Amino acid sequence: MSVKDRDPLTGHQTTGHEWNGITELNTRVPPIVWFFIIVTHLFALIMWILLPTWPLVTTYTKGILGFDQREVVEQDIVLAHIARADWTDRIATLPADDILNDTELMARVTGTAHQIFGDNCAGCHGTNAAGGPGFPSLIDTAWLWGGDTDTIMETLRVGINSTHPETRYAQMLAFGRDGILPRDDIRLVVDYVQSLSGAAAPADRIAAGGEIFANNCAACHGENGLGNTDLGAPNLADAVWIYGGDDMAMYQTIWAGRQGWMPTWEGRLSLTERKILAVYLQHLGQEARQ
Structure with a gap:
């Protein structure tokens, strides 16, 4: 097929390409498209001259308007x-x-x-x-x-x-992970600390947990678990918990320690x-x- 052939409906020349009976037309770009292409390029060129635009090695072009x-x-x-x-x-x-x-x-x-x-x-x-x-x-x-x-x-x-x-430093030891306390002792401490907020537990477990607490926790949290603001150690007797006060959360806290940031x-x-x-x-x- 010759490129000089014209489509009988539109009158446009064809490109000579044809697929399954469909002929490609050699349609010109509409003038309005060329108009906007030229205008936008001129606008970009003017902005490059007026405003800061192109980066250089250690600075950039400032533009004649001096706008920053x-x-x-x-x-x-x-x-x-x-x-x-x-x-x-x-x-x-x-x-x-x-x-x-x-x-x-x-x-x-x-x-x-x-x-x-x-x-x-x-x-x-x-x-x-x-x-x-x-x-x-x-x-x-x-x-x-x-x-x-x-x-x-x-x-x-x-x-x-x-x-x-x-900075203020605060970190609670990982009593279980680091081998300071066995699991059963940690559970006793959980019962004791929960009792400070009024939770019920057998008296013998509270007494045993209190002894463990005194030997391992009181240095930071105080003898009665009331905390120490000089060390950032929280009050354990006010029923306010950052990481949770249930059995599992408290066990995890004592086992793995805590370090806020x-x-x-x-x-x-x-x-x-x-x-x-x-x-x-x-x-x-x-x-x-x-």
Whole structure:
């Protein structure tokens, strides 16, 4: 078939290719398509000249407009800080109790802290700060390191088992895995610890578990299991459990040990932002206990 043949219906020349009686037409690209191709290429060329575009070895082409998105964002951040300075300066200087009792200031705190918490903390502690399996609640009174403003701010600053040189360290031994206690002794300790929260168990098992607890656990958790905020050792007598208080969960905790982790926020959140978070958590705790 000659390429000069024309389709009788459309009048277009054919390409000379034919498949099972179907002939391929040599259809021209519509002019509107060429128009948009030319326009978009011209637009791209103009943008290459006006704006930062091409990467070089150590820099990039700046564009004749001198536009820099990074500078724009930095300027926006500076302006935002200036706009908030009227109340953030007060946050930085006032005691936590004064902030909590200032309705207008607390409205600012909750509005700002909600976003900070959602962006940085909610992934582990939950959107309502109530925690979950393996992550402590931040709205109860069972603080591992203490729940006053200064202590919360310090925990936020250095983290727990984090990369910060001044991080708080906390680790529970793996009493079973490392061969410190046999299985039966671990079960006795489980019965004793559960009894501290009011759970029922035979008296002889509680007595035996209490002796094992005194020799192996009291150094961190205290003689009566009330915990030690200097060491981050939780209270075992308040029925508040991070990893679960049932037989299986407690056995696993004693057998394999626990080591929580929280990153340091010093490089990400400013001192004022950490104080806003600390006050916000105290506020949430007050609301939860009402």
